[in-house]
Amino acid sequence: xxxxxxxxxxxxxxxxxxxxxxxxxxxxxxxxxxxxxxxxxxxxxxxxxxxxxxxxxxxxxxxxxxxxxxxxxxxxxxxxxxxxxxxxxxxxxxxxxxxxxxxxxxxxxxxxxxxxxxxxxxxxxxxxxxxxxxxxxxxxxxxxxxxxxxxxxxxxxxxxxxxxxxxxxxxxxxxxxxxxxxxxxxxxxxxxxxxxxxxxxxxxxxxxxxxxxxxxxxxxxxxxxxxxxxxxxxxxxxxxxxxxxxxxxxxxxxxxxxxxxxxxxxxxxxxxxxxxxxxxxxxxxxxxxxxxxxxxxxxxxxxxx
Numbered sequence: 001x002x003x004x005x006x007x008x009x010x011x012x013x014x015x016x017x018x019x020x021x022x023x024x025x026x027x028x029x030x031x032x033x034x035x036x037x038x039x040x041x042x043x044x045x046x047x048x049x050x051x052x053x054x055x056x057x058x059x060x061x062x063x064x065x066x067x068x069x070x071x072x073x074x075x076x077x078x079x080x081x082x083x084x085x086x087x088x089x090x091x092x093x094x095x096x097x098x099x100x101x102x103x104x105x106x107x108x109x110x111x112x113x114x115x116x117x118x119x120x121x122x123x124x125x126x127x128x129x130x131x132x133x134x135x136x137x138x139x140x141x142x143x144x145x146x147x148x149x150x151x152x153x154x155x156x157x158x159x160x161x162x163x164x165x166x167x168x169x170x171x172x173x174x175x176x177x178x179x180x181x182x183x184x185x186x187x188x189x190x191x192x193x194x195x196x197x198x199x200x201x202x203x204x205x206x207x208x209x210x211x212x213x214x215x216x217x218x219x220x221x222x223x224x225x226x227x228x229x230x231x232x233x234x235x236x237x238x239x240x241x242x243x244x245x246x247x248x249x250x251x252x253x254x255x256x257x258x259x260x261x262x263x264x265x266x267x268x269x270x271x272x273x274x275x276x277x278x279x280x281x282x283x284x285x286x287x288x289x290x291x292x293x294x295x296x297x298x299x300x301x302x303x304x305x
Contacts, residue, residue: 002106002109002110002112002113003109004105004106004108004109006088006093006105008109009084009085009088009105009108009109009112010084010085010088010089011085012112012113013081013082013084013085013088013108013111013112013115014081014082014085016077016078016081016112016115016116017033017078017079017081017082017085017115020074020075020077020078020081020115021033021078021082023074024063024067024071024074024075024078025067027063027066027075028062028063028065028066030059030062031059031062031063033075033078033079033082034082035055035059036056036059036060036075036079037079037082037083037086037136037137039053039055039056039059040052040053040056040079040133040137041137041138041139042055043139043151044151045151045182046151046152046153046181046182047151048149048151048152048185049130049131049134049139049140049147049149049151049187050127050130052124052130056124057124060072060075060076060124063075070118072123073118073119073120073122073123074118076122076123076124076129076133077115077117077118077119077122078115079133080111080114080115080122080129080132080133080136081111081112081115083133083136083137084108084111084112084115084136085112086136087108087136087137087138088108092138093105095214096141097207097210097211097213097214098210099143099144099203099206099207099210100141100142100143100148100207100210100211103142103143103144103195103203103207104135104141104142106142106192107132107135107142107189107192108135108136110191110192111132111135111136114132114191128189128190128191131147131187131189131191132191134147134149135147139151140187141207141211142207143186143203143204143207143208144195144199144200144201144203144204144207145188145195145196145197145200145201145203145204146186146187146188146189146201146204146223147186147187147188147189148184148185148186148187148204148207148208148211148221149184149185149186149187150182150184150211150215150218151182152181152182152183152184152185152222153180153181153182153183154174154180154181154183154222154288154290155180156180158170158174158254158256158288159171161254161255161256161257162255166255170252170254173252173254173290174252174290176292177219177220177252177290177292177293178219178220178292178293179219181219182217182218182219183218183219183220183221183222183290184208184211184218184220184221184222185221185222185223186204186221186222186223187223198241198245199305201241201242201245202245202303202305203305205221205245205246205249205291205296205299205300205303206300206303206304206305208221208291208296208300209296209297209299209300209301210300212293212296212297213297216293218293219292219293220290220291220292220293220295220296221290221291221296222288222289222290222291223288223289224256224286224287224288224289225242225265225286225287226262226265226266226284226285226286226287227239227242227243227266228242228243228253228286228287228288228289229243229266229284229285229286229287230243230253230287231282231285235272235273235276235282236270236272236273243287243289246289246291246296246299247289249291249295249296249298249299250291250292250295250296250298250299251289251290251291251292251295251296252289252290252291252292253287253288253289254287254288254289254290255285255286255287255288256285256286256287256288257285257286258283258284258285258286259283259284259285262284262285262286263277263283263284265284266284267284
């Protein structure tokens with residue numbers, strides 16, 4: 001496991017930032033690592049983590065025009081490393097809840113090591129980059145099995161994925177939680193799956209509860225995936241905890257869609273689910289799980305860990 005000591009993280013990241021910047025050479029006029037980091041972090045209250053502000057995107061285009069695609073990756077690597085070092089040294093981490101701070105430092109230690117060399121995912125079109133840069137700019141918070149995006153709302157389209165009666169039920173549930181926004185949206189980060197297990201998910205829920213204490217405007221947590229499908233109780237019972245624990249704690253389950261990208265998501269890592277799908281015995285479906293702040297905080301109080 002990478003060294004999660006803040007001083008070590010900052011020193012390693014600062015070294016990699018300097019090495020990358022030196023290898024890149026002169027930047028185009030008006031472009032700097034510090035400016036890019038600041039522009040990337042300057043987002044509104046309801047801006048999803050994948051959104052790259054135009055000034056930041058323009059800086060990358062200028063670097064790519066001057067130094068080519070590999071130079072753009074070097075620039076993003078240097079920015080990621082400098083962003084990690086700046087965050088650790090800024091004192092801003094002190095405001096994080098204790099559990100989130102623990103996992104944020106774990107990710108920052110991983111990121112500091114990852115900035116030693118260019119990688120294909122260092123691209124502003126790639127989700128892995130969005131997530132790592134979100135972590136170093138505090139657009140995302142680390143929470144064991146998941147990352148937390150606090151600038152999100154439940155899409156109103158969820159009301160219309162089934163019939164009229166289901167629409168009424170969903171609307172009542174959402175209004176019972178306080179409305180459609182703002183919520184924490186949870187995301188899996190493929191760069192670190194060490195905590196993707198039952199205890200890691202429980203730790204995520206506790207992180208959310210701690211975050212609500214600091215940010216009481218948040219109405220709760222939501223996420224959507226094939227693994228919330230109740231059919232998994234029979235075909236993949238070892239994953240049933242992903243839905244059952246929140247539901248037992250008062251979370252709501254809303255049907256989203258069937259088939260599409262969920263087929264590959266649900267079957268790519270499981271020969272048994274792939275076989276059932278190919279035999280016509282299983283059609284992957286996506287469900288949204290939404291857990292109100294009050295109910296989730298009550299669950300965390302009952303399950304302190």
